[in-house]
Amino acid sequence: TYSVTARNTSDPTCVSTVLSVTINDVPNAPATPTADVVQPTCETPSGKISITSPLGAGYEYSIDGTNYQASVDFINLTSGTYSVTARNTSDPTCVSTALSVTINDVPNAPATPTADVVQPTCAVPSGKISITAPLGAGFEYS
Incomplete structure (x- = not known):
């Protein structure tokens, strides 16, 4: 807090009343943001970033x-x-350190399945479908 006055140079005893002025502390930059990320899917082919702090x-x-x-x-x-940053609305020069967030490519739909088919017979009255492609741990079949 500062006391500001003015005085007359021709009579240094003539001094104004005091104006009290407060200078605030230097504002802090916000903390580096944290965020939840929703990656694209076949159904929703775009991503989303939601800031979780600072709020x-x-x-x-x-x-x-x-x-x-x-x-x-x-x-x-x-x-x-994406470089995610937060800034103070009261001082836009106070910007956080950036959080780097990657949104992945939209995943590709699997290739159309191929299958071996065994038809029912009189001796075996049920059929069978065996998927031959695509195969792997990342697939489910219906």
Whole structure:
């Protein structure tokens, strides 16, 4: 807190009343953001980043370091790497360290299955379908 006065140079005893002025502490940059990420799927071919901290009315968020918004959700994101930052709304020069978030490519649908088919016979009254492709631990069949 500072006491500001003015005085007359021709009569140094003529001094104004005191104006009290407070200079605030240097504002802190927000903490590095944390975020939940929703990756694209075949059904929903875009990603989403949702800021989980820091939160509050005093923050704005960006995924490119240029465009900021009050909302914590960034939706309809294409694949790529995003630099997530938070900044103080009271001092836009106070920007957090960036959190790097990667949105993956949209996964490809598996190839159309191929199968061996065994038809029912009089001796064996049920049929059988055996998938021959695609095969692997990452597949389920219906």
